[in-house]
Amino acid sequence: MVIKRFLKLNSTQETTKEMAKQGAKPWTIVVADIQEAGHGKEKSAWHSPEGGLYFSVILPKSNLDDLQTLTILAAFIVADTLKKNFDIEPMIKLPNDVYINNKKVCGILTQNIIGREVKVSVMGIGINTNIDNIPTEVKNIATSIKKEINKNIDNQKLLKEIVSGLKRQLKIISF
């Protein structure tokens, strides 16, 4: 797994998609400490201050059914990893959001470029890990793991565990 770290990006998803278009290898991961224009589906904003875990990963070429399944499974992988590491009870809002105590902590977006077949697939995952201040406008619907358990999270460890989980699952559903 190749991890490219950046202090600040507009969006890990946009950078990773561009890298994939230029021929970067599957399982290349782009992670940023801060995103200035982090986004979910249809460019909906994802608040991305320092402390959170924001990354995108180039997925190996797979058929569309497998990619759909993996997108849904990604939420389970994140929830499972959070539960195992932090003794919390995450909830999954299908298909691809993770909640703690009825507030969102993680969003997942898969974007594909399709010609005759799938050319590029990039999955972006944003997790509110060590975020102390949730903006007022989303305070009622979003939280961070740190706010919930009052502990700092090792973002790098979490990143590696989630990507390893994605690899394992893709192997299972693809063969």
Added chain:
Amino acid sequence: MKKQIKLGEKIYDINLNEIMPGVYKVEINDKNYFFQEQDKGLEKISEEDVIDIMQNDEPIIAGQGKREPQNEIRAPLGGTVTALWVKPGDQVKIGQKVVTLIAMKMENEIIAQGDGTVFEVKIAKDQVVNKGELLIKLKPNQI
């Protein structure tokens, strides 16, 4: 590069090959190990990783790549059209984004496979389309 090394009483036949730029296969007594060059040096990778790396093909850059004659673009999957990037009369190039479809919980950019002129756009924004449905008619350029 082949080499034989003796460690104590054991003899190891070692064969090192660069199988792709930055990816190395090391054979030790007929067992294969793979390594990839990364920022901090070589990292061991699995055979599956190598297959994944090999699957990756040519870059997608609008105007570059292997052209295919294409007079229509169809939906590769069912979903909702969230953006139309071309209109009748537009010139499109291979690799150029023409339609965005949200489908199966994913955002999908549909790209052209060849160069041509948009003859007819058969869909509208927010329209739900089925897999295989005609999205755009093209008049292809000569290859």
